[in-house]
Amino acid sequence: MTFDDNAKLSGRGVRRSGRRTGLAVGGGGLVLVAIVLLSQLLGFDLTGLVGGGVDTGGSGTSQEGEPLENCETGADANADVSCRVQGAYDSLDDYWSDAAPELLGISYSSPDARLFTGSVDTGCGAATSAVGPFYCPADQRIYLDTAFYDALRTQFDASGGPLAQLYVVAHEWGHHLQNLSGAFEAADRSDTGPTSDAVRLELQADCYAGAWVGSATSTRDVNGDTLLEPITEAQLSDALNAASAIGDDRIQQQTSGQVSPESWTHGSSEQRQRWFTAGYSDGAAACDTFAASANQL
Known part of the structure; x- marks a missing residue:
């Protein structure tokens, strides 16, 4: 997906975290849970990546971070990966500020996004890059x-x-919507398997991502001008390729040489591609994975 070179980036919402100064607390230990589940998936222990303890009470805080530099236009977003995140933020926020109330019945508020290198303190505890991208509901940040x-x-x-x-x-961003809707709180995130609540959460987030992609070229910058150019088939294939690459079955096959569906936490490559496509083709209204039967997942 290519940004219009002349589009104006807002500069809001996205910050770069500085050096860690201490351990954040709160958030019910989401990061720790994520690492435990990832350890189960990969077959080796990653829990040592979380420093210190995590207090499961309280809301937690984290560093405010610094604004991104030289991220002012769509041309900057096309040239620099950090600026590309800023462009994505602007487009996603523009889309969901209308779509979340209208299509999902959610009272919408914008999340924040933090870029970091190596490790970071969050409202859910301390994490390293080994966790991968994640959303923390305690501070509503990506x-x-x-x-x-x-x-x-x-x-x-x-x-x-x-x-x-x-x-x-x-x-x-889809996980932020689930946090706002109460889906995070209602789901049994400790369960695993192809039809588990954990997988349903991830597939729904994939579907929400697809819904945004399907409407992204209609989103506007701070001046009301078009943010993104039309999506090409090659670009769409790239997104589907990414969804497939991080399917549980593919990761298990790469790391252990065998597939164990009972331990899945994010869904198979086929599931992730299919639900992304459902959102892309039919919009956010098609993303109720919790209403889907086991055969429909």
Whole structure:
């Protein structure tokens, strides 16, 4: 997906985190849970990546971060990966500010996004880049080390084009919508398997990402001008390729040589592509994965 070179980026919502100064608390240990589940998926222990303890009470705080530099136009977003996240933020926020109330019945508020390198303190605890991109409901922030995009290509064999990169942000934005709707709180995130609540959450976030992609070219910058140029078939293929590359079955096959569906937490490659496509083709109203039967998942 290519930004209009002349589009104006807002400069809001996205910050770059500085050096860690301490351990944030709160958030019910989401980061720790994510690492435990990832450890189960990959077959080796990653829990040592979380420093210190996580207090499951309280709302937690994290550093405010610094504004991005030299991210002013669509041309900047096309040239620089950090500015591309800013462009994605502007487009996603423009789309969901209307779509969330109208299509999902959600009282909408914007999330924040934090770019970091190596490790970061969040309202859900301390995390490292090994966790991958994630959303913390305690501080309503998306956390991303842009080095993950390199990992998509080198470790997951994804093509990793611009739309694939924006898909990652859009997926985490989907978790913000689930937090606002109460889906996070209602789901049993400790369960695993192809039809588990954990997988339904992830597939719904994929579907929400697809819904945004389907309407992204109608989103506007701060001046009311078009943000994005029309999506090409090659760009759409890149996004679907990324969704496939991080399917549970494909990751398990790459890391252990065998597939264990009972331990899935994010869905298979086929599931992730299918639900992204459902959102892209039919919009956010098609994204109720919790109403889907086991056969429909």
